[in-house]
Amino acid sequence: MNLTNISTVKSILSRHGFNFSKGLGQNFIINPDICPRIAEMGNASKGYGILEIGTGIGVLTKELALRADKVSAIEIDTRLMPVLNETLDGLNNIKIYNQDVMKSDLHKIISEDFSGLKAAVCANLPYYITSPVIMLLLESRLPIESITVMVQKEAAQRLCAKVGSRESGAITVGVNYYGTVKQLFNVSRGSFMPSPNVDSSVIRIDIDPKIKLEPNEEKFFFHMIHAGFSQRRKTLANSLSSIMGFSKNDVYSALSELEIPETVRIEALTMEQLTDLSRKLMTIN
Numbered sequence: 001m002n003l004t005n006i007s008t009v010k011s012i013l014s015r016h017g018f019n020f021s022k023g024l025g026q027n028f029i030i031n032p033d034i035c036p037r038i039a040e041m042g043n044a045s046k047g048y049g050i051l052e053i054g055t056g057i058g059v060l061t062k063e064l065a066l067r068a069d070k071v072s073a074i075e076i077d078t079r080l081m082p083v084l085n086e087t088l089d090g091l092n093n094i095k096i097y098n099q100d101v102m103k104s105d106l107h108k109i110i111s112e113d114f115s116g117l118k119a120a121v122c123a124n125l126p127y128y129i130t131s132p133v134i135m136l137l138l139e140s141r142l143p144i145e146s147i148t149v150m151v152q153k154e155a156a157q158r159l160c161a162k163v164g165s166r167e168s169g170a171i172t173v174g175v176n177y178y179g180t181v182k183q184l185f186n187v188s189r190g191s192f193m194p195s196p197n198v199d200s201s202v203i204r205i206d207i208d209p210k211i212k213l214e215p216n217e218e219k220f221f222f223h224m225i226h227a228g229f230s231q232r233r234k235t236l237a238n239s240l241s242s243i244m245g246f247s248k249n250d251v252y253s254a255l256s257e258l259e260i261p262e263t264v265r266i267e268a269l270t271m272e273q274l275t276d277l278s279r280k281l282m283t284i285n
């Protein structure tokens with residue numbers, strides 16, 4: 001069954017009485033070039049188990065299953081289950097979980113389903129939870145090699161910004177803390193049904209298994225990052241004193257030990273400066 005043929009897709013969906021949910025970010029890929037590229041650039045190959053988030057009617061799921069040993073996919077919308085039974089019929093290396101990714105035990109899924117395989121994540125993410133899903137995947141320290149996902153173009157720009165630049169945000173620090181990220185290719189809004197108001201980009205995060213901070217330091221670090229970026233126009237001393245309760249003098253002395261100006265804003269600091277500063281502030285806390 002050709003899952004990028006518009007009339008085929010329309011006829012399956014109407015037969016199942018399915019209508020798109022905007023709230024669940026349902027924009028399905030109908031451009032035939034996109035899913036094979038995501039699968040190929042996202043580690044879907046022999047020896048891999050791929051975790052997919054949000055199957056829709058299974059257009060990417062199918063391309064992943066044709067290349068990888070196993071695919072486990074999480075889809076929240078129960079109405080899509082009978083559709084997937086039909087669209088993925090005949091592919092016997094796919095397991096579908098009808099549940100919310102944010103409430104899923106991803107460690108369990110990966111260890112039970114992908115035993116003996118390397119693992120990676122591939123998805124066309126529902127845009128309303130792009131950052132929470134990416135941070136969940138990273139913070140859970142899943143045994144995965146990479147995360148290859150389609151996101152809104154603006155989100156891709158923020159994710160792929162340089163830490164220490166004006167374009168960066170808490171999510172930029174997050175992905176660069178856990179790995180390296182790059183933008184792979186852009187996808188126009190016309191590649192989806194229904195067509196969203198924005199263009200998209202596919203990005204890939206390669207996970208760095210080396211740990212930069214201890215778990216308790218890591219918690220403090222992300223608290224500091226969120227505090228700093230939630231008031232990014234303020235100086236770091238101002239935002240950390242108002243949100244984390246530090247005295248400005250404590251922040252000033254930590255900054256001066258690191259030879260960073262007192263007036264600095266969080267967006268100007270490099271990853272190394274951020275981890276050093278968090279270690280110093282943690283000893284004061």
Ligand code: SAM
Pocket residue numbers: 024025026027028029053054055056057058059060061074075076077099100101102123124125126127129
């Ligand atoms: N992979 C399909 C494609 O490329 O055509 C569908 C992508 S669509 C952008 C996102 C999918 O994620 C939808 O099928 C939606 O129902 C599902 N979804 C939304 N929120 C979810 C959640 N919290 N957990 C799991 N799936 C979710």
